[in-house]
Amino acid sequence: MSKCAFLGLGVMGFPMAGHLSRSGHDVSVWNRTARKGADWSSKFKGSVAKDAASAVFGKEFVLLCLGDDPDVEAVFDEIEPNLAAGMIVVDHTTASAGLARRLNERCQKRGASFIDAPISGGQAGAENGKLTIMCGGKDAAMAKAEPVMKAYGHRITHIGESGAGQLAKSVNQICIAGIVQGLSEGLHFAEANGLDVAKVIEAISGGAAQSWQMENRWKTMSEREFEHGFAVDWMRKDLRIALAAGNAAGASLPLTALVDQFYADVQAAGGRRWDTSSLISRLKTIEN
Incomplete structure (x- = not known):
């Protein structure tokens, strides 16, 4: 098993690091909020580092799951002095391809490798160890990192060179945005026409209109229940x-x-932490 540092214990990183531990890896975790680290160590076997730099010292794999480009760059600045030849840094944050390429160059200067590996599958996918992972980086680094990522990844695809994983994640989000808006309008149309939404979904979910969003979100969308899932702020x-x-x-x-502008409307209405399926909330029936 491998010596791993996992940096970032949010709703995704917390269970991902847990899967690493349960798979037998030697895991050291770090989170800006110390309480998260203490909570993690009460549930899983592993050590909690006092800072990001000490978490990565002497490790084979450094795995990050943070918020945005500035967060990743700030943490990388902290850990960079402790990166050594042969180490592999895997960034699961959804960030820019430009950042991935810059960090790849900085890793190479220290003899380390970098893989941009954004994830899809939501909190449920992280908790169940069934995430989809899109990767950019060198073949040799991928061959070493893939067995580690299998602790929480169900489908791991090497897309191409550095930055390709992040670009593939953008494709994923572009497709989701269009699907959720279409599903919102379809459900809204059914409601406005007095149809039994459950029967409509039963009828169309077996055909070309079927999607993950339809299968997993139609009911909560119909009930206007959005206190779950991937937040609008993160989607924007x-x-x-x-x-x-x-x-x-x-x-x-x-x-x-x-x-994107429709999501801005949802934010303005107080839905910053609502699930992305909350697009339906901005659709109103027009009174004749």
Whole structure:
């Protein structure tokens, strides 16, 4: 088993680090909020480091699951002096491809390797060890890191060179944004026409309209229950990254830009921490 440092014990990182421990890896964890580390150590076998730099010292794998580009860069600045030849840094944060490429270069200067490996599957996927992981990096580093990531990853795909994993995650978020908006409008249409929504879903979920969002979110969307899942604030961060990458590549993303503004409406209505399925909340029946 491997010596691993896991930095970031949020709703995703907490169970991911737990799966590493349960798989027999030697795990050291760190979180900015010390209480999270104490809570983790009460549930799983492993050590809690006093700071990020000491967490990574002497480890084979350094795994990060943080919030945004500035968070990743700040933590990387702390751990960089303790990165040694042969170490592999795996960043599970959804961040920019540009940051991934910069950190890859900084790792190479120390003889270490870097893999950008954003995740999809939500909190349930993290807790059940069934995450989808999209990776960018060198073949040799991937071959070593994949057995470690299998502790919490169900589908692990090496997309390409550094930054490719983050770009693939943007594709994922672009597709989700369009699907959730379409599902919101479909459910809203059914309600406005007085249809039995459950029967409509039963009818259409076996055909071409089927999606993960339909299967897992139609009921809570119909009930206007959004206190779960992936927060709107985080989705807007991801779409900001996707729109910036699209602009840099000359890719037109009109629907993504529109849905991003719809999410801004949800934020303004107090739904910053609501699940992304809360797009339906901004649709109102027009009185004739």
